[in-house]
Structure formats: structure tokens, C-alpha cells
Amino acid sequence: MQIYLPIAEMSVNIVLILGMGGMVGMLSGLFGVGGGFLMTPLLIFIGVPPAVAVGTEANQIVASSVSGVLAHWRRGNVDLRMGLVLTVGGFVGSGLGVALFSLLRQLGQIELVISLSYVVFLGVIGGLMFYESVSVIVRQRRAPAGRSSSARGPGRHTWIHGLPFKMRFRKSKLYISALLPLGVGFVVGILAAIMGVGGGFVMVPAMIYLLGMPTQVVIGTSLFQIIFVTANTTFLQATVNQTVDVVLALLLLIGGVIGAQIGARLGAQLKGEQLRVLLALIVLGVCLKLAFDLVVTPTEPFSFGGAVE
Amino acid sequence: MMRLRTLLIAVTVALSSSASAQTVPLVADLSNHLVAITTGFTGTDVLLFGATDGPGDVVIVVKGPAEDVTVRRKERFGPIWANNDEVKLRDVPAFYRVASNRDPEEFTSERIRQRYQIGLDNLRLTFGDPQLEADTRGEYRDAVIRLNESRDHYSREVKRVSLLANRLFRTQLHFPANVPTGTYFVEIYLFRNGDVASAEIVPLSISKIGVGAEIYDFAHNLAPLYGLLAIALAVLAGWGAEAAFRRT
Numbered sequence: 001m002q003i004y005l006p007i008a009e010m011s012v013n014i015v016l017i018l019g020m021g022g023m024v025g026m027l028s029g030l031f032g033v034g035g036g037f038l039m040t041p042l043l044i045f046i047g048v049p050p051a052v053a054v055g056t057e058a059n060q061i062v063a064s065s066v067s068g069v070l071a072h073w074r075r076g077n078v079d080l081r082m083g084l085v086l087t088v089g090g091f092v093g094s095g096l097g098v099a100l101f102s103l104l105r106q107l108g109q110i111e112l113v114i115s116l117s118y119v120v121f122l123g124v125i126g127g128l129m130f131y132e133s134v135s136v137i138v139r140q141r142r143a144p145a146g147r148s149s150s151a152r153g154p155g156r157h158t159w160i161h162g163l164p165f166k167m168r169f170r171k172s173k174l175y176i177s178a179l180l181p182l183g184v185g186f187v188v189g190i191l192a193a194i195m196g197v198g199g200g201f202v203m204v205p206a207m208i209y210l211l212g213m214p215t216q217v218v219i220g221t222s223l224f225q226i227i228f229v230t231a232n233t234t235f236l237q238a239t240v241n242q243t244v245d246v247v248l249a250l251l252l253l254i255g256g257v258i259g260a261q262i263g264a265r266l267g268a269q270l271k272g273e274q275l276r277v278l279l280a281l282i283v284l285g286v287c288l289k290l291a292f293d294l295v296v297t298p299t300e301p302f303s304f305g306g307a308v309e
Numbered sequence: 310m311m312r313l314r315t316l317l318i319a320v321t322v323a324l325s326s327s328a329s330a331q332t333v334p335l336v337a338d339l340s341n342h343l344v345a346i347t348t349g350f351t352g353t354d355v356l357l358f359g360a361t362d363g364p365g366d367v368v369i370v371v372k373g374p375a376e377d378v379t380v381r382r383k384e385r386f387g388p389i390w391a392n393n394d395e396v397k398l399r400d401v402p403a404f405y406r407v408a409s410n411r412d413p414e415e416f417t418s419e420r421i422r423q424r425y426q427i428g429l430d431n432l433r434l435t436f437g438d439p440q441l442e443a444d445t446r447g448e449y450r451d452a453v454i455r456l457n458e459s460r461d462h463y464s465r466e467v468k469r470v471s472l473l474a475n476r477l478f479r480t481q482l483h484f485p486a487n488v489p490t491g492t493y494f495v496e497i498y499l500f501r502n503g504d505v506a507s508a509e510i511v512p513l514s515i516s517k518i519g520v521g522a523e524i525y526d527f528a529h530n531l532a533p534l535y536g537l538l539a540i541a542l543a544v545l546a547g548w549g550a551e552a553a554f555r556r557t
Contacts, residue, residue, distance in 0.1 A: 002351050002486070006521040007528055011351060011486040059539050066547025067554065108381045108392045116389075231540045238536030242528050246539050247348075247521075253543070257550040294389045300459070302452035305379030305395060 007245035008052045014251065016046065021255020028064065028256070029263025030270075031279045034226065036061050036197035039252065041118060041286050048248070050111050054101070054196030055243030058233040060252045061198040064260070065227045072220030079171035079217045083224040085178055086185035086203075090229035093189020098236035101194055105241065108305050112294075117195050119291045125201055126283030133276035140273070172213045172221075180211055185225060193233045198226040334362045335507040337478075337497040342511075344484060345518035352486045355513065357408075358479040359497060366409065366416050366500040367470050367478045368427055371513075373404025373462070374491030377437075380449055380456075396449045397437030403489035405432060405457070408468035408480045416500055425498060425505065429454055429465050461485045490515050 002011045020042055028035035036057050043053035072078055104110040163177030184206045188199035203222040207213045238244040267275065337359030344353055357369060378401050384393040413427050423431045434450050457463035470480040482495070493513040499506045517525055528535045
């Protein structure tokens with residue numbers, strides 16, 4: 001069954017879109033990731049213009065983050081203060097990101113920048129994840145009884161602690177410079193706007209390793225700020241570039257909600273490390289495909305420019 | 310609806326007046342002057358029919374709305390391929406099709422085909438930069454045609470026009486699912502002795518209708534409000550999904 005997408009200006013198969021939403025939703029339920037970094041390239045693969053894929057995906061992430069954050073909020077796993085500071089940085093970053101997006105679109109380089117950002121980020125994160133989870137599995141094989149949790153104490157004192165504008169984040173048990181979360185939010189905001197992702201896959205490691213936040217509040221707080229940053233991106237993309245397709249977003253949402261249910265149930269029956277190896281392989285697969293497309297000699301070197309006003 | 314009715318009246322008047330005037334060598338019309346792209350649109354056929362006052366060859370050229378396009382060429386930068394040069398072209402038809410009762414090359418000269426832009430090779434394309442070198446022009450011209458062919462907006466194939474008793478003719482004009490919107494012109498030529506004996510142009514409007522059109526207009530005319538509504542919709546959907554999760 002075909003449906004016409006009014007903003008993407010193309011006919012797509014409803015079942016295909018629902019299926020894609022379902023698959024990515026399942027993965028996000030399974031692995032606890034947003035899935036934007038998989039959905040945006042997938043949409044581009046099936047022929048949705050990259051600009052529309054990015055704008056629409058931001059809209060979909062608003063929905064998935066809202067449903068995610070509500071669950072975490074109830075368990076008290078959201079550091080509101082930290083979330084708000086991150087959001088301020090994220091707003092500025094996503095504003096700049098959308099402006100940059102618009103400029104790159106006019107220059108005809110937006111596809112290149114989207115692809116390159118994906119190759120770099122998916123490569124780094126997929127590689128790290130693969131390395132980490134494989135080494136955990138190897139370690140478990142060697143010493144099956146010992147389960148060690150390496151405590152990341154606040155003992156180390158680096159240049160980071162010398163920064164001004166210190167703020168107390170009670171829930172995260174931190175006393176650090178506000179510049180740090182502002183900066184993290186800013187960078188992730190730019191990425192969110194250009195790549196059509198929530199940025200959770202960059203945000204979560206940054207919060208753990210750079211800010212030193214306790215793991216249990218990281219996911220909820222990151223989701224909290226992702227809502228606002230992707231909402232801002234959606235608004236700006238809709239206003240500046242007119243690239244948000246609500247019909248497409250709605251279809252992806254429906255598939256995503258159902259998929260996430262299945263994924264969460266499946267995830268409870270599988271081992272964490274094996275799951276992460278699987279996710280790492282998927283991430284690396286997408287990365288390789290995108291890298292291959294950038295490097296291989298194109299069969300058609302010409303293309304129509306995006307900005308025809 | 311009003312517009313359609315007035316159009317129908319105009320067409321009926323035109324047909325009846327042409328029938329009374331015996332001297333008109335060519336009359337033609339479409340089964341439908343308005344192609345509506347609805348949410349379930351998967352392409353459509355429009356019947357073109359007409360009559361001539363005697364033997365001759367019929368050639369039909371369908372041209373979509375003229376638009377300015379930018380074409381970019383990828384070049385190698387180190388290991389990766391990226392867009393480099395760009396060329397602008399003016400008034401490029403967004404859609405192009407040819408139909409005839411036999412191959413136009415059998416009964417027309419190249420000069421005539423060029424003048425009436427019959428066949429993709431005779432399509433006139435205007436470059437934004439008049440100083441562009443001939444070689445580059447040729448490459449970009451080929452690229453525009455190739456790109457449009459690959460997305461089915463242009464076709465090299467000459468579609469069949471059926472002639473009946475050398476007087477009546479008809480053909481099906483096909484418009485694919487991704488057809489560009491706008492005002493189309495269907496040009497009908499009657500050829501005798503290698504030259505155009507009579508010609509007629511019938512307009513055809515292809516536009517988005519219904520929910521899809523409303524959404525598109527909304528997104529472009531009231532962009533900020535559209536953005537806010539898109540966010541509200543997403544928040545509601547997310548909240549609803551979570552509520553459903555909690556219950557199960």
C-alpha cells in the first residue's frame with residue numbers, strides 16, 4: 001500500500017515505513033538508544049531527501065524521548081538542574097546547527113557533511129563499543145566468577161576542575177563548572193541539527209566520562225535535554241528549511257512504539273554484552289556503507305541541487 | 310469545483326464552436342484537465358483525443374512547468390567524492406513526453422524537429438551563464454536529461470498515437486507517481502508534407518489535493534505554526550505511548 005508524503009514529495013510503501021520504524025524501535029528498546037543515528041541513514045537509503053530525513057527524524061525523536069523520560073522521571077533518575085544547563089547549551093548549538101544546515105544546503109554540500117559526520121561518529125562509537133563489549137566477554141570467559149565494577153571516583157583532579165562558574169548539581173553529586181555541561185550541550189545540539197539525531201550516543205559517554213555523572217541519572221537526564229534540543233531543531237527546520245514531514249514522522253512513530261515494546265521484552269531475555277556486540281556490528285555496518293558510498297566512483301557524478309526556490 | 314465547472318463549459322463551447330466551423334483542421338482535448346495528487350496517488354493516465362480534417366501525422370509533446378534548476382558535479386577530493394562545480398539552467402521543463410502515430414524522423418526534417426522541440430535531443434535548454442564553454446554545456450545538458458530520465462520525468466520513447474480512418478486520433482498520457490506539480494502544456498501538431506499544418510495547445514493542471522496539499526501549504530505558508538504543531542503531535546504521541554506501556 002502506497003502513501004504520498006507531502007513534504008518529501010514522494011510515494012512510499014506504508015508497510016516498509018512501519019517496518020523500518022518497528023525495526024529501529026525494537027533496537028532502541030533492546031539497546032536503550034534513540035535510534036536516530038540508524039533511522040536517518042535508512043530514510044536516505046530509501047530515497048527520502050537527506051534534508052527531509054534529518055528534519056523529520058528530529059520530530060520523531062521528540063516523541064520517543066518524551067515517552068522515555070517519563071519512565072525515568074518516575075524513578076527519580078532525572079537531574080533537572082543539569083538537564084536545564086545542558087538544554088541551554090543545546091538550544092544555542094541546535095540554532096547554529098540549523099543555520100549551518102541551511103548554508104550547506106545552498107552550497108550543495110549538505111549530503112557530504114551529513115555522510116561524513118555519520119562515518120566519523122558511527123565509526124568511533126561503533127568501534128569503541130565493539131572493543132569494550134568484546135573485551136568484557138573475553139574477561140568473563142577467563143574469570144567467570146569475579147564481577148568487578150570499577151569505581152570512577154572523583155579523586156582525579158584535572159584542568160576541568162579549574163574552570164570558573166562552578167555550580168552544584170545535587171542529584172548528580174557534582175560540583176563543577178557550568179561551562180562543561182553548556183559546552184557538551186552546545187556540541188551535541190549542533191550534531192542533532194545536522195545529523196537528525198537526538199545525540200544520546202554522544203551525550204551519554206560525554207556525561208559519564210567528561211562530566212563524571214553517576215550512571216543511573218545519565219539516561220534520564222540525557223533524554224530530558226534531548227526533548228528540548230530536538231523540539232528546537234524540529235521548529236527551526238520547519239521554519240527555516242520546511243523539511244519536517246509530519247506524515248512520515250507519524251508513520252515512523254507508530255512503527256517505533258510497537259517495535260520498542262517488542263525490543264524491551266526481548267532485551268530482558270538476552271545478555272548485555274552480546275547485545276552490545278550486536279549493536280556495535282550494526283553501527284559499524286551502517287558506517288561502512290556510508291563510507292563506501294563516499295569513496296567509490298559514483299555512477300552518476302551529476303545531481304540536481306537541493307535549493308530550488 | 311467552480312473552476313472545473315467553468316473549464317468544462319469553456320471546453321464544451323470550444324468543441325461545439327469548432328464543430329460548427331468546418332475549416333478547423335485540428336481539434337483535440339483531454340479526458341481530464343486536472344490531475345489531483347491525493348494521499349493515495351500512484352500515477353495516472355489521461356486520455357488525449359481529437360480529430361483532423363484529413364490525412365496527416367499527429368505528434369504530441371507534453372511539457373511540464375518550466376523551472377530553474379541547479380546541477381552539480383561530483384569530483385574527487387583525496388579519497389572522497391564531493392560536489393564541486395555547479396551550473397544553473399533556466400526554464401527547464403519539469404516533465405517531457407513525446408507521442409506520435411509513427412516515428413517523427415520518418416516524416417520531419419531535423420530542423421523542424423528542433424524548432425518544435427520534438428524528441429529529447431531537440432529540447433532547448435537555456436544556461437544561466439551565457440559564457441559557458443560548449444563542451445561543458447553539452448555535459449550538463451546530457452546530465453539534466455539523464456537525471457530526469459532516471460526519475461521518469463523525461464522519456465526518450467515515442468508513445469503510440471492511434472489514428473482511426475485518418476481522422477480521429479487518441480493516446481494515453483501516463484503520469485508517474487512522482488510527477489511534478491504545476492501547469493502542463495500538451496502541444497498537438499498535425500504534420501503534412503513535412504511541415505506543421507496545424508497546431509493546438511491544451512493546458513493541464515497537476516496539483517496536490519486533499520490532506521497532502523493542505524499539509525504542504527501549511528508547512529510552507531505557516532511554517533512556525535506547523536513546527537509547533539509537529540512538536541505538539543510528537544509530545545502527545547510520546548506521552549500516549551508511555552501511558553500504554555505503563556498499563557501493560
